[in-house]
Amino acid sequence: MSQKKVCFIGAGNMARSIISGLINSGYAPESITASNPSQPKLDALNKDFGIKVTNDNVGAAATADVIVLGVKPHLMQQVGEQLSGLDLSTKLIITIAAGVTAKRYSDFFKQEIKLIRTMPNTPTQIGVGLTGLFAGNDISADNKSLCESLMATGGEVIWVDKEDDLNQVIALAGSSPAYFFLFLESMVASAVKGGMPEASAREMAQQAALGAALMAKQNPDLSLAQLRENVTSKGGTTAQAVATFEEGNLRALVDNAMTNCIARAQEMAKQY
Missing domain, CATH: 1.10.3730.10 (ProC C-terminal domain-like)
Structure with a gap:
């Protein structure tokens, strides 16, 4: 797997599950950064997986090739506004938030972005998870392959053709x-x-x-x-x-x- 630099904005249970899957699959800890306002969660991730940690969302995102948005849906607009000053045109953005539609993210970030919605579940942490994936027609095959390879480190992945089908994934696997x-x-x-x-x-x-x-x-x-x-x-x-x-x-x-x-x-x- 290409060792792209990946940053996680948010360090909750789902982010931890994906990070665990990446590390267990052999992904280099130095290629992963987690940013979060809560220091105890960051300290635990650093201790358990050896990844980089920071409280600076903008700094973490600026140096990343892939940005994984792992904050609660009600905080997504705030994070988007924080990162809106960055040029995100070359970065792949992956969101693991339920309920926030793809079209909303361009509004949050105030620019067109390359976004893939995903819905993983917590067994990703031990390599037996299931992640549903949705990408619009504007997402390249390379970016789809990159997202799939990252999420597949935690288990199986399934692409859905319609964004609405992610709600079924939430009910069947995420929850x-x-x-x-x-x-x-x-x-x-x-x-x-x-x-x-x-x-x-x-x-x-x-x-x-x-x-x-x-x-x-x-x-x-x-x-x-x-x-x-x-x-x-x-x-x-x-x-x-x-x-x-x-x-x-x-x-x-x-x-x-x-x-x-x-x-x-x-x-x-x-x-x-």
């Missing part, structure tokens, strides 16, 4: 680790209530989740319904648990959660 953690929390809590030590309950639940995910991934010819049925003996314990979920209308609850997730992304697009 979904939290859904699974909530489900695991609930399973562990039930087991603890039944008398099992929490550590043992967690180990069993997380290993079962890992195994189920790997079985789904390694058997693409089998539908998810078939995989479920393969575990569910008629009249057995699994059947009773699955019936309980169905009686509680789990499918509708999941659909409502994902629909509300997408709706929130659409609301944010109007806000910012």
